Amino acid sequence: xxxxxxxxxxxxxxxxxxxxNLVDAAKQNGVYIPTLCHLEGIKPAGSCRIxxxxxxGRYMTACTTPVADGxxxxxxxxxxxxxxxxxxxxxxxxxxxxxxxxxxxxxCELQALGYKFTMLxxxxxxxxxxxxxxxxxxxxxxxxxxxxxxxxxVRSIKSKDGKSIFAIKGRGHNAMxxxxxxxxxxxxxxxxxxxxxxxxxxxxxKKERGYYTPxxxxxxxxxxxxxDIEESVII
Amino acid sequence: xxxxxxxEPVTRVEGxxxxxxxxxxxxxxxxxxxxxxxxxxxxxxxxxRPYWEAPVLVQRLCGICPVSHHxxxxxxxxxxxxxxxxxxxxxxxxxxxxxxxxxxMFQSHVLHFFHLVSPDLLFGIDxxxxxxxxxxxxxxxxxxxxxxxxxxxxxxxxxxxxxxKKIHGTGAIPGGINKHLTQEEKDSFxxxxxxxxIDKMISWSQxxxxxxxxxxxxxxxxxxxxAAFPSxxxxxVRKDGALDLYHGVLRAVDSDGKKILHDVxxxxxxxxxxxxxxxxxxMKFPYLTxxxxxxxxxxxxxxxxxxxxxxxxxxxxxxxxxxxxxxxxGKPNNMTMHYHWARLxxxxxxxxxxxDLINDPDLMKGELVTKGEKRxxxxxxxxxxxxxxxxxxxxxxxxxxxxxxxxxxxxxxxEPMNIAVNHTAKxxxxxxxxxxxxxxxxxxxxxxxxxxxxxxxxHAMGRMPxxxxxVDNNNNIxxxxxx
Numbered sequence: 001x002x003x004x005x006x007x008x009x010x011x012x013x014x015x016x017x018x019x020x021n022l023v024d025a026a027k028q029n030g031v032y033i034p035t036l037c038h039l040e041g042i043k044p045a046g047s048c049r050i051x052x053x054x055x056x057g058r059y060m061t062a063c064t065t066p067v068a069d070g071x072x073x074x075x076x077x078x079x080x081x082x083x084x085x086x087x088x089x090x091x092x093x094x095x096x097x098x099x100x101x102x103x104x105x106x107x108c109e110l111q112a113l114g115y116k117f118t119m120l121x122x123x124x125x126x127x128x129x130x131x132x133x134x135x136x137x138x139x140x141x142x143x144x145x146x147x148x149x150x151x152x153x154v155r156s157i158k159s160k161d162g163k164s165i166f167a168i169k170g171r172g173h174n175a176m177x178x179x180x181x182x183x184x185x186x187x188x189x190x191x192x193x194x195x196x197x198x199x200x201x202x203x204x205x206k207k208e209r210g211y212y213t214p215x216x217x218x219x220x221x222x223x224x225x226x227x228d229i230e231e232s233v234i235i
Numbered sequence: 236x237x238x239x240x241x242x243e244p245v246t247r248v249e250g251x252x253x254x255x256x257x258x259x260x261x262x263x264x265x266x267x268x269x270x271x272x273x274x275x276x277x278x279x280x281x282x283x284r285p286y287w288e289a290p291v292l293v294q295r296l297c298g299i300c301p302v303s304h305h306x307x308x309x310x311x312x313x314x315x316x317x318x319x320x321x322x323x324x325x326x327x328x329x330x331x332x333x334x335x336x337x338x339x340m341f342q343s344h345v346l347h348f349f350h351l352v353s354p355d356l357l358f359g360i361d362x363x364x365x366x367x368x369x370x371x372x373x374x375x376x377x378x379x380x381x382x383x384x385x386x387x388x389x390x391x392x393x394x395x396x397x398x399x400k401k402i403h404g405t406g407a408i409p410g411g412i413n414k415h416l417t418q419e420e421k422d423s424f425x426x427x428x429x430x431x432x433i434d435k436m437i438s439w440s441q442x443x444x445x446x447x448x449x450x451x452x453x454x455x456x457x458x459x460x461x462a463a464f465p466s467x468x469x470x471x472v473r474k475d476g477a478l479d480l481y482h483g484v485l486r487a488v489d490s491d492g493k494k495i496l497h498d499v500x501x502x503x504x505x506x507x508x509x510x511x512x513x514x515x516x517x518m519k520f521p522y523l524t525x526x527x528x529x530x531x532x533x534x535x536x537x538x539x540x541x542x543x544x545x546x547x548x549x550x551x552x553x554x555x556x557x558x559x560x561x562x563x564x565g566k567p568n569n570m571t572m573h574y575h576w577a578r579l580x581x582x583x584x585x586x587x588x589x590x591d592l593i594n595d596p597d598l599m600k601g602e603l604v605t606k607g608e609k610r611x612x613x614x615x616x617x618x619x620x621x622x623x624x625x626x627x628x629x630x631x632x633x634x635x636x637x638x639x640x641x642x643x644x645x646x647x648x649x650e651p652m653n654i655a656v657n658h659t660a661k662x663x664x665x666x667x668x669x670x671x672x673x674x675x676x677x678x679x680x681x682x683x684x685x686x687x688x689x690x691x692x693x694h695a696m697g698r699m700p701x702x703x704x705x706v707d708n709n710n711n712i713x714x715x716x717x718x
Contacts, residue, residue, distance in 0.1 A: 100403060101292040133283060135633035141285050207634055208316075210287035214406065214414035215399025 007071035022062035022073065023051055032226030033075055034084060034113055036091075036200045037150035038063035048150050050087050050113065053080060085117040093124045096131075096145035097201070103210040104202030106218030110148065111201075112225035131176065137184040139192040139207055147177045147203040157195045159183045165195075177203065254678055256660045264665055267657040269649075269682065270516045278639040286312055286630045287409050293626070293641070294403055299346065301403050302339035302394055303619030303644075306332055306481070307626040309407035310615030314502070315630060317607025318410040320615075321482040327601035328411030333481050334592040335397035335406060336617070340480055341436070341585040342390025343620035344537075344578050347686045348443065349383025352575055356450055360680050361673035379446075382439050385430050386582075392431070393589060396420040411604035416593070424593045433590045437551065440583040444555060447579055462571040462655040462662075462681040465490035467523070467532070468539035469647070471618050472498065476545030478556075478584065480618040486543045487523060487533055492567050496523060501616040504625055510642065521647050532650035535622025536685060537577035542567040549591075552584035571655055574684045612638075619644045621686050645687040655681040 003018045009031045016025035021044055026033045037048040046064035053062045054074035062073075074080060091110055099105050131144040153166040154177075165187070169178040187195070189206075196206040215221065241255045253270040277293055284292060290308040294301035309332070310320065318324055324332070350369050357376060358367040365371075373380035391401040396416060398404025406412055424433055451458045469487040473479035485504065487496035496507060511520040511528045522531030533539070541560075547553045559580060562568065568577070592598060615626045622644030629638035645652075659681040663674045 101288060101295065103288065103291070103405075133635075135283075135285065135635045141634065205285065207285065208287060208409075210285065211291060211405040211408050212413055215404060217414075 005067055005069040005071075007067055007069065007073060009073040009075050010077075016067050018068070019066045022053065022055075022065045022067050022071075025067040026062065026073075026075070027229050030230060031075060032229040033062045034116070034226060035063055036109055036113070036148060037152060039152050039156055039198060042152075042155045045151050045155065048087070048091075048148065050084055052083055052087075059083075081117065084113075085119060088113050088117055088119055089122040089124055091148050092119070093122045093126045095147065095201075096126075096128060102146070102202040103205060104146075104199075106215065106221050107213070108202055108220075109200035109225060112220040115220075116224055116226065129173070134179060136181055137179055137207075139187055139189070140179065140184060140195060141205040141207055142177060142179055143203050143205065144176050146201045148201055149175055149177065150200060152198050152200065153177065153195055153204060156198050157191065159186065254656055254682075256656075256664060256678075258664075262665075264657070264660045267653065267660045268515060269653050269656050278641055281636050281639050283635050285634055286315060286628065286636050287634075289626075289628060289636060289639070290407050290409075291403070291405050293639070296641075296643070298402055300339060300343050300620050302335055302398065303617055303624050304626070304641075305398065305404070306336055306407055307615040307617040307619070307624045308628070309409060310482075310617060311613040311626045311628050312409035313615070314613030315610050315628065316409040317609055318605050319607065320502070323605065323607075324411055325602040325605050326597040327415065327603055328605065329481075330592055330595055330597050331397050331412040331414070331416065331603075332407055334416070334589060334598065335394055336481050337585040337588045337592070338390045338393025338397065340390075340620055341582060341589065342387045342394070344582045344585070345383060345386040345390065345443075347620070348447075348575065348579060348582070349379070349386070351683060351686075353379065353383070355676075355680055355683070356447075360676045361671075364672065364676075382430075382442070386436060386439055389424075389431055389433075389436050393424065396424075408604065410606045411602075413603060415600065415603070416598040418599065421593055421599065424589075433586065433593060437583065437586045437590065440579070440586045441551065444576075444579045444583060447576055451576065458572045459570050461677075462658045462684065463569060464571070464654055464658055465569045466534045466651055466654075467495060467526075468542040468567055469496065469523075469533040469535055470540040470543045470623055471501070471616060472544045473548070474498070477548045478540060478544040478546070478552075478581075479548075480540075480581070480585070482617070485616070485623075488543050488567055490567055490569055492542075492565070495526070501625070502614045504614060504616070504627075508625075508642070510646075516649070518646055518649050519642075520649050521642055522650075533647065534651045535644055535647040536574060536620075537581050538568060538571075538574045539622060540618060541577045541580065547580070547584055549584050549587035551587055552580055555580045555583060571681065571684045574686070578686070621645055622647055645685070648685045648687065652682055652685050652687065655684070 004015055005018045007014050009026055012031065014029035016028055023033050023035055023038055024040060033051050033053060035051050037045050038051060044063040046061040049061060051062040052059055055065060056072050088110065092114065099111050102108065105111060133144060134142040149168065151168065154164055154168060157165050159165055163183060165180050165183045167178050168175050170176055192206050196204050239255055239257050241253065255268050255270065256264060257266045259265045277296055281289060281292055289312060290305045293308050294305040296304050313323060314320060322329065353372055354367045354369065357372060394404065395401045398406035406414060426432055429435060467487055467489045471479060471483035472486045473483045484498040485496055485501050486494065486498050489495050499507060507523060508521055509524045511522060513520060520532065522528050523533060524531065541556060547556045559576060612629045617624050624644050625642040627640040628636055631637050656678055659677050663677045
């Protein structure tokens with residue numbers, strides 16, 4: 001049995017199992033630290049940086065930092081919130097996110113964070129790099145214009161024998177998400193749905209099921225992202 | 236020395252147009268043209284997108300009647316997903332879509348009549364533009380203005396209940412709809428606080444019709460003769476000849492009422508309709524191929540629909556329809572300003588249909604979606620507020636859109652609007668050397684009768700931002716006026 005550690009987030013006394021990453025530990029204490037690449041239950045990657053916090057005065061990604069006894073965490077200070085807003089804006093201008101017609105609208109974590117940080121319009125110029133879509137899979141449609149390279153799909157969606165169905169091809173600004181069509185063809189409907197649900201944006205779409213959830217019933221239609229965590233304290 | 240008068244909006248707002256009137260050496264109008272100088276490109280940039288996105292993406296052509304594009308695209312995709320057309324959907328799917336469509340028809344027509352047209356009728360087309368606008372109406376006729384606002388609100392609430400939101404919803408999906416009508420929504424529409432309930436909407440629709448008919452009696456010469464000309468008319472009709480704004484077969488009649496397109500399946504529209512490109516406008520000119528580019532043009536919209544259908548399947552509107560038909564002794568009505576009369580009969584019809592549907596138990600339960608064997612191509616046609624709307628899509632084996640062809644209502648009315656402009660120019664500007672506000676507005680009124688997409692841009696605050704340039708054949712500016 002692991003040891004219980006005590007730490008503080010924005011002055012709030014918190015407790016969690018030692019070694020648990022700070023995002024999940026905060027969640028257990030009713031504190032929301034926004035994430036895009038992190039997915040509970042899979043190994044953290046720290047790639048999106050939206051979970052940046054200050055720990056004992058230093059900027060660190062919460063998803064890759066194990067909670068330790070005596071930690072002093074700043075999560076909601078003005079500079080942290082501004083940093084996160086900048087990251088969200090950067091992600092928007094890096095791709096081509098036309099929320100109004102995107103079927104992930106209302107369920108998209110990036111869009112929800114845009115609302116949370118009151119992003120009215122990005123302050124940076126749009127890149128609008130042309131990126132190809134991949135529609136060859138029988139069950140999935142991949143729109144690279146919306147991909148934020150979080151690697152959630154790479155880390156969480158595997159074939160029955162453990163092979164990666166998704167992978168990142170290329171480096172730097174040439175990096176793009178790729179899908180193994182042979183392995184993808186073996187996916188069940190449930191696995192395809194899981195791939196779409198795990199994608200924090202509208203990059204992975206399950207074919208032929210668009211807009212089935214009416215406006216008003218979508219994930220973030222009624223409550224903003226993170227409010228479920230802030231309203232419930234597990235510990 | 237021949238001259239050219241240009242009426243052009245200064246600001247580049249959605250749906251703007253430009254009118255040029257050419258005057259020859261004798262001061263006679265030689266030619267008039269309505270140029271549509273905007274370019275949208277939806278047919279091209281939907282290519283490559285997954286087909287199920289089309290109804291949500293393409294509706295962004297417009298903020299006034301997006302539901303029409305939403306439903307026309309969904310109908311085309313019904314064919315692609317194997318659900319078929321019309322009654323191929325589940326009862327819930329088809330009836331929810333119909334309710335959405337009647338809500339759309341109601342609010343769009345009301346917007347046009349109260350917001351855009353009533354200032355012309357109430358104040359006269361020669362009156363001061365500072366007064367001749369919706370604000371002027373609100374000040375002088377507050378009850379009428381409130382009526383217009385509340386009727387539009389009711390239609391918008393119907394759209395929200397069926398499509399998810401008032402503008403650019405997601406309700407119609409390939410093969411059906413994504414929600415039922417809730418008990419709360421039903422109760423609200425039936426018994427909502429006065430005036431937001433369906434009975435009041437029916438009553439106010441009758442009042443609006445009575446107002447227009449009264450105006451017509453007092454201004455018979457203007458209403459009957461302004462920009463009037465004979466033409467063919469085209470629309471969907473139900474298989475039994477009834478007015479049907481959501482689904483049916485294509486019918487066209489000539490100016491004497493003779494059928495020239497015989498209730499054909501719209502999946503085959505390319506066999507009957509061609510589109511001509513002219514180098515001075517981005518808007519194409521559709522025509523019935525059998526009659527060629529010169530004689531095959533036709534009108535669409537409320538006037539055309541009441542000219543093609545045999546009856547209206549709702550009692551109050553049918554009574555009004557009989558009066559409308561009697562006015563021309565059963566022959567097609569070719570009077571341009573009677574578009575407004577026909578439009579208000581459709582407002583009443585839409586209200587009646589909404590009442591029937593709200594009370595229909597199928598909307599609150601039952602399967603939402605149906606599918607069958609997939610096809611690579613589909614056509615969806617609907618009667619949008621402004622007329623017959625065609626959406627045609629093709630997809631590849633990867634479910635991507637490879638082709639889109641849209642013939643929007645205003646496009647079908649392109650040639651008629653040009654003819655109306657020419658008639659008006661000859662009527663008001665023939666031999667005139669000074670261009671008055673009333674002359675310019677007369678041209679706008681002729682265009683506005685068709686309720687084209689540019690109407691909101693040309694009349695929202697009572698006058699279009701205009702620049703008139705009078706030039707000779709060598710492009711020397713003789714006179715220039717701005718307002």
